[in-house]
Amino acid sequence: MSNFPSEKPVLVTCGLPYANGKCHIGHLRTYIPADIFVRSLHKQGQDATFVCGSDTHGTPIVVSAEQAGSTPEQFIEQYHHHFDEVFKNLGIKFDFFGSTNDPVNHNRTNEIVNKLIENNYVYPKKIDLAYCPHCERSLPDRYVEGICPYCESQARGDECDQGCGRHLEPGEILKPICKVCGSNAEYRKQEHFFFRLSSFKDFLMEHLDTLGGTANSRNYAREWVQNELRDWCITRNLEWGVRFPGHEDLVVYVWVDAPIGYISFTEEYCNNAGLDWQQIWQGDSRIIHFIGLDIAYHHCIFWPAMLKGAGYSLPWAVIASGMVKIEDKTFSKSRGYVVWVNDDYLDHGFHPDLLRYYLASYTSHTKELNFSWTVFQEKVNNELVGSLGNFLHRTLHFANKNFGRVPEGQVSPDVLAEIRETIQNVTEAMDEYEFKKAIDTIMSLSAYGNTHFQSNEPWHMIKQDPDACKRVVKDCLQIAKALVLLCEPVIPAKMKEAWEQLGLEGDVSKMTYNEALVELESGRALPKPAILFNKIDDKKIEEMEKIMNKRVAEAKAKEEKTTSAPPQVQEITFEDFKTMDIRIGTVVLAENIKDSDKLLKLQVDIGEPEPRQVVAGIAQTHEPGEIVDRQVVVVANMKPAKLFGVESNGMIMAADEDGAVLLQPEKQVENGTSVR
RNA sequence: AGCGGGGUGGGGUAGUCAGGAAAUCCCGACGGGCUCAUAACCCGUAGAUCCAUGGUUCGAAUCCAUGCCCCGCUACCA
Missing domain, CATH: 1.10.730.10 (Isoleucyl-tRNA Synthetase; Domain 1)
Structure with missing residues (x-):
């Protein structure tokens, strides 16, 4: 039995593109299938409203605008246009493409926040907030970096992105550092407002049991709900955003007003079209969210709790798409692993439909797609x-x-x-x-x-x-x-x-x-057909690959420059130097490591009872046979590492010149002799 | 270390949630056919210990346990 057509009004939304960068193929993994889904609904005789819009608030946009010497308004405008245009060119046909900075969204956000306050789901609390004495301002979210209190990894102010993946509340991060000027930040007491997310635990467990869509988003959310649900700080000290009612110095957290965009865009569309948006958002309806898996947390936890707390209809399904990779690397602009929709696809004369077909047919929607x-x-x-x-x-x-x-x-x-x-x-x-x-x-x-x-x-x-x-x-x-x-x-x-x-x-x-x-009517004239699809020749593909490889190479070069530069400038003390245990040793055994072109496995006698096993990246310049019995310089207190599954307990020192030139003592010395 | 995604014929993939006779589809290889069509199309052949081990079961790619291996995150990416 098919779910559609249904008597209930249907709304489909897509995760809002953040107005902070250009559209790349990774974005499309969500938007194209959503568009296909909506078009297919129409083909099943199901009316559906399809809305989306730009996510325009939050700290990153403020930071980017500042860096660009622009205002947030101007800054978001260009990307809003960009996405709107790209979507149109790709045949992604939203009924409405709005902006979270539209007055309608400000109003709706205000209304919902007031409703939450009224229903006693919001309370004030004094918390310690990062404050930069140098810049003389509070440091919300990504303005601050530091150490995760749970796993001790490097983390951003709002999320432990490198470690345990937890969402961090303001004031939690340890050793805060101002991201703008790099100086140490301090904590100051400030009053902020919290949403009683913890009181929604039972509701959420139930909600997740009945929520439709793909299992990946539900499972992901369930784990968080089961473990711990802490109240959620929903205000920030920022100029840019939707004002928190009654507090001129506060705006609501971007994850409050962004999903409310789904409502306000529906409002704007319905009001223009003479329809009733409340049927969808306050009546019995089917609200379907297409998102990337990385925002499942927000859509399956925060969002339904907010809707419930303010008396709105709940999502009927959340569909989370898998990530897009290039050559097995996740998209990353800084590393050059990115394919831009305009520069790398449309501008080269490829038809949008080909990309739609490719992205939708390559693999299951929830799996990773390797471009x-x-x-x-x-x-x-x-x-x-x-x-x-x-x-x-x-x-x-x-x-x-x-x-x-x-x-x-x-x-x-x-x-x-x-x-x-x-x-x-x-x-x-x-x-x-x-x-x-x-x-x-x-x-x-x-x-x-x-x-x-x-x-x-x-x-x-x-x-x-x-x-x-x-x-x-x-x-x-x-x-x-x-x-x-x-x-x-x-x-x-x-x-x-x-x-x-x-x-x-x-x-x-x-x-x-x-x-x-319905059978074609006999006798109806048939025009002369033209060819619809042309083959893509190998040369064109080679050209595209070349562009991609070049970008990756450039990004890598840039990365190496930035990572290798600091040691040259940074001075170290003699104490620092003494922390290195450098000794002379003799290679007693050397062999190749299978599947590796660059590595050799060495056993080096450095005056210890047993020789040390060390893996060295010298296979391209040295045969295993030629280095046995040679004396080498070994950093003996390197943290053990596994390379190609082989444990390495040290490092052989070599000059880095088109391969490796091994360092050697001037004359034979006793194994284990230390270097200083 | 943590978190996430994976390991299925030569390459890429489906199937795993709800366990069942011969494991899907696209390419590649080999053989044949057709000539309406964009050197397209059609038919056929070979090729898989479904990562490993153990368990549950009448029956496991699929469920459970353990282990191995690969990949990604590591400056705001859906």
């Missing part, structure tokens, strides 16, 4: 060009050339049954947010079409048995019509063209799947 230009090319050339494009073209071309119109005859029952089953399976897959499965199912209908065409050989029939030929062509045209309807959610622009090539009228995006079972 690769060659796989992109492979999928486009084999599936879109070879199978789908070719079937549509050979069918339309053959029909147009021989008949010029849709031939007479009935579509065979087998073909209709096949189409019916495909629709059924695609709908089910969409219901489960299995976009890859849905697309694979559609592609197998395309393969079925090709086989049908091939095995009946209409090009022979046309001479021997024209009537039989007409039946086959009619079958194939019907399959083509079905394919166009089924593919429209995924590759809308291309299917709009194909719809016209079938000689059909109306907006294909507004047709339902059931239209695929």
Whole structure:
């Protein structure tokens, strides 16, 4: 049984893009499937409202704007436009794309916060807050860095991002350092406001049991709810943001007003369209959030608790997508592992639909997706060009050339049954947010079409048995019509063209799947078809890979520069130097390490009862045989490390010049002699 | 160390939540066919100890336990 269509109003949202940087392919992992889902809902006869908008508040934007010598207003404006434009170019069709800085959102946030206060879910508390005496200001969230009180890792003010992953409340972080000027911050008592998240524990456990969507988000949230739910500080000392009611010096935390954007965008859209937004947000409705897994915590814990506390409708489903990687590395702008949607894709003349197809069909929605230009090319050339494009073209071309119109005859029952089953399976897959499965199912209908065409050989029939030929062509045209309807959610622009090539009228995006079972009208004229999808040649892909490799190389070079520079400038004391235990030793054994090009495993006698095992990165310049019996300089108190699974308890010193040039004592000395 | 994601034919993937006869799909290899179509398409063949060990079961890729290995985070990334 399919979930749709439903009597209840349906709202679909996407995690708000943060107006602090350009759109890259990683973003699209959420937006494209959401758009496909909404288009598919329409095809199932389900009305749905689809909203999104820019997330414009919070500390990072203030910091970025300051660095850019701009105001936050100006700063967010450019990225808001950027995302809006990119989404339009990709066929991601929001009913409304707003901004959390819109007055409607300020109002709605105020209303909700007041409601929470009224319902006694908010209380004031004096807490220690980081304050920078040098900059003379309070340091919220990411203005401050320090040590996580739970795991002792380096952490940001609001989250232990390098360690245990916990959300940190203001005042928790140890050894705070001002991120703006780098000086030590101090703690000062200040009054802030807290949301009684802890009182929602039972409610949340229940909510998570009934919440729909993908399991990854629920499971993730459940663990947090079970362990500990602490009250949540919802105010910040910032100028930029939504004012906390009654306190001129405070704004609400960005994670309060950002999701409220979902409500205010719905409001703005509905008010413009003459609809009732309260049916969705205060009535019995289906609210569906598409997000990245990294914000599951907010959407499955904070957000439902806030909605409950203020008397709003709860989310019906949360769908969390997996991350996008490049060559097995997670996206990272600073490391160069990024593919920009404009610069690296659209500007090179690639059609948006190809990317939509690739991202949605590569792997399950909840799994990681490893971006690769060659796989992109492979999928486009084999599936879109070879199978789908070719079937549509050979069918339309053959029909147009021989008949010029849709031939007479009935579509065979087998073909209709096949189409019916495909629709059924695609709908089910969409219901489960299995976009890859849905697309694979559609592609197998395309393969079925090709086989049908091939095995009946209409090009022979046309001479021997024209009537039989007409039946086959009619079958194939019907399959083509079905394919166009089924593919429209995924590759809308291309299917709009194909719809016209079938000689059909109306907006294909507004047709339902059931239209695929309506037989084409015999005698209807068929225009001359044009090719829909072209192969991507190897040269183009090589070019794209080159661009990507270059960026990664540049980023790596930059990284090395920044990491290797400090030791040269930083002075150390003699005391510091004495902390190193450097000794002379003799290599007694050396061997290669399997699978490693650069490493050798050495046993070095440094005057201890047993030789030390040390792994050295010198295999490219030294054969194991040539260094046995040689004396070397060893840092003996290195922290043990595992390299290629081999333990290393020291470091061999070498000059770093296109490989390794080993240091050696001037003359033979006793093993274990220390160096100073 | 912590957290997260993984280990399925040569490469890439599905299936794992709800355990069942022959493990999906795309590429690649090999053989054949077709010539309507974008050197596209169709048919067939070979190729998998489903990371390992132990357990539960009539039955395990799937559930449980232990272990091994890979990858990511480490300056605001959905």
